[in-house]
Amino acid sequence: MTEIEKALLDALESLQSEHEQQLSSFAETLQSMRIEHAKGSKLWAEAAATLQGQYGVVRRNPRNFRQPSSSPATSASRSMNLPSVWKV
Numbered sequence: 001m002t003e004i005e006k007a008l009l010d011a012l013e014s015l016q017s018e019h020e021q022q023l024s025s026f027a028e029t030l031q032s033m034r035i036e037h038a039k040g041s042k043l044w045a046e047a048a049a050t051l052q053g054q055y056g057v058v059r060r061n062p063r064n065f066r067q068p069s070s071s072p073a074t075s076a077s078r079s080m081n082l083p084s085v086w087k088v
Contacts, residue, residue, distance in 0.1 A: 001009075
């Protein structure tokens with residue numbers, strides 16, 4: 001084995017070792033995130049149950065409120081000054 005081959009082999013082994021460390025660190029981080037996510041989900045479920053117990057079931061308002069019409073005819077009729085029946 002030549003010096004160049006040995007140097008390349010050492011560099012490859014070093015890169016492989018670094019890669020394994022990064023994967024291990026990533027796996028630990030991922031596991032930690034899963035644990036934190038599970039804790040957060042549990043907290044949300046507990047908060048929802050508490051609120052439901054205090055206020056009953058909270059539902060979205062089923063009514064569909066319409067926005068006022070903005071057609072030119074509607075705008076014109078709103079700006080008209082009609083004579084008042086009550087003025088004398």
